[in-house]
Amino acid sequence: MYETQYHRASSVQDAVKQMEAAGEGKYVAGGMTLIPTMKQRLAAPSDLIDLRHIGEMQGITVSGRSVRIGAATTHHDVASSAALKAVCPALCSLAGHIGDPHVRHMGTIGGSIANNDPAADYPAAMLALGATIVTNRREIAADDFFTGLFETALEGSEIVTAITFDAPAQAAYQKFANPASRYAMAGVFVARRDDGDVRVAVTGAGANGVFRHGDMEAALVANWSPDALSNVSIDASELLSDIHADAAYRANLVKVMAKRAVAAA
Amino acid sequence: MAKVTMTVNGRQVSGHCDDRTLLVQFIRENLGLTGTHVGCDTSQCGACVIHMDGKSVKSCSILAAQADGSTITTIEGLAADGELHPVQAAFKANHGLQCGFCTPGMVMTAVDMIRRHQGQLDEATVRAELEGNICRCTGYHNIVKAILAAAAEMSGARVAAE
Numbered sequence: 475m476y477e478t479q480y481h482r483a484s485s486v487q488d489a490v491k492q493m494e495a496a497g498e499g500k501y502v503a504g505g506m507t508l509i510p511t512m513k514q515r516l517a518a519p520s521d522l523i524d525l526r527h528i529g530e531m532q533g534i535t536v537s538g539r540s541v542r543i544g545a546a547t548t549h550h551d552v553a554s555s556a557a558l559k560a561v562c563p564a565l566c567s568l569a570g571h572i573g574d575p576h577v578r579h580m581g582t583i584g585g586s587i588a589n590n591d592p593a594a595d596y597p598a599a600m601l602a603l604g605a606t607i608v609t610n611r612r613e614i615a616a617d618d619f620f621t622g623l624f625e626t627a628l629e630g631s632e633i634v635t636a637i638t639f640d641a642p643a644q645a646a647y648q649k650f651a652n653p654a655s656r657y658a659m660a661g662v663f664v665a666r667r668d669d670g671d672v673r674v675a676v677t678g679a680g681a682n683g684v685f686r687h688g689d690m691e692a693a694l695v696a697n698w699s700p701d702a703l704s705n706v707s708i709d710a711s712e713l714l715s716d717i718h719a720d721a722a723y724r725a726n727l728v729k730v731m732a733k734r735a736v737a738a739a
Numbered sequence: 740m741a742k743v744t745m746t747v748n749g750r751q752v753s754g755h756c757d758d759r760t761l762l763v764q765f766i767r768e769n770l771g772l773t774g775t776h777v778g779c780d781t782s783q784c785g786a787c788v789i790h791m792d793g794k795s796v797k798s799c800s801i802l803a804a805q806a807d808g809s810t811i812t813t814i815e816g817l818a819a820d821g822e823l824h825p826v827q828a829a830f831k832a833n834h835g836l837q838c839g840f841c842t843p844g845m846v847m848t849a850v851d852m853i854r855r856h857q858g859q860l861d862e863a864t865v866r867a868e869l870e871g872n873i874c875r876c877t878g879y880h881n882i883v884k885a886i887l888a889a890a891a892e893m894s895g896a897r898v899a900a901e
Contacts (some may be wrong), residue, residue, distance in 0.1 A: 480741055480758040480804040502805070509800045510782045512759075522758075524805060550794070574871025575851065576785065579794040580801065656870065 545584025858894025
């Protein structure tokens with residue numbers, strides 16, 4: 475790892491101030507992606523500003539069907555929140571299958587979505603739940619937040635402080651994990667609203683990262699059942715192809731995971 | 740340089756290290772506690788698992804500076820008064836190790852797992868919970884057996900205490 479300077483932020487405001495004073499700074503929360511990346515010398519921030527101890531970024535609030543999750547909330551805390559499980563068990567289950575128990579004790583929801591790894595699980599949930607990404611400056615619809623591989627709408631020193639959404643009537647997430655890395659080779663989050671609106675978001679498979687699939691959404695609005703997806707075609711030309719799975723295989727996985735998710739919802 | 744102060748195995752310790760020093764290096768090199776191992780160094784194998792503020796974490800993926808102010812338990816802190824911790828005893832009784840390299844991480848993982856599940860574990864849960872720990876010798880079979888035995892013993896002990 476290259477040299478770096480560590481700073482612990484006491485508040486969101488303090489973190490922004492420290493970032494603006496830094497050369498090539500990076501925010502770190504759980505660090506479950508960033509620290510290993512720095513160890514491999516694939517990232518070399520001059521300064522690390524630690525968000526993990528900022529109280530206002532912690533915790534889960536559920537009132538009625540409306541959910542707010544502080545960005546520094548760990549995967550473990552999302553997975554084991556009884557209040558969240560009561561309104562949106564799909565998100566608890568998703569969080570409980572990220573990485574391994576030790577990673578879940580450190581990794582945070584805000585870190586995952588700000589990093590926008592094309593194989594990360596949370597971005598699919600944010601899109602399918604129609605979540606709002608709250609930052610220190612503004613609120614960004616999930617549809618506008620994820621802009622490409624490891625790219626988001628976040629600017630310079632902007633910090634994701636929370637995410638909010640209204641719990642759907644039904645939802646589920648299913649992923650086909652790479653047998654070695656356990657990252658999603660295809661992961662599909664489906665969510666259905668009381669008014670019949672359906673969102674389907676796919677992670678792990680898209681060449682440009684997480685995306686919604688309009689044809690699957692339309693098919694499920696017309697008929698909320700796994701069979702409704704049988705005749706939907708998944709365009710392989712927009713999917714990732716690598717040593718783990720070629721695009722055609724991923725296209726098939728996307729449909730199978732979507733069907734399983736609808737069946738599980 | 741970072742000045743790091745933490746409580747390790749019940750003892751308050753401080754030391755100076757580079758800001759980029761990993762927690763596992765600090766534990767092994769500054770504190771001389773070499774029971775915590777570095778296996779893969781790529782956050783996959785779990786040989787470096789310790790408890791930070793009561794939760795299992797991979798100390799090779801955390802900076803010592805990030806852990807400043809925390810309470811740490813390493814494998815050296817488990818046995819009390821020369822008596823093996825029930826999980827350590829169960830690994831011994833069930834032959835849950837061969838070369839022993841992954842064992843400190845396995846034991847720390849098992850203690851955390853049993854605590855979170857309040858001793859209520861079945862084989863499938865134990866195997867799923869071992870996702871972040873790799874053993875190249877045992878085929879996991881006796882590790883799973885040891886953890887189930889320890890969980891049964893510890894929850895039995897808890898019932899007896901209540």
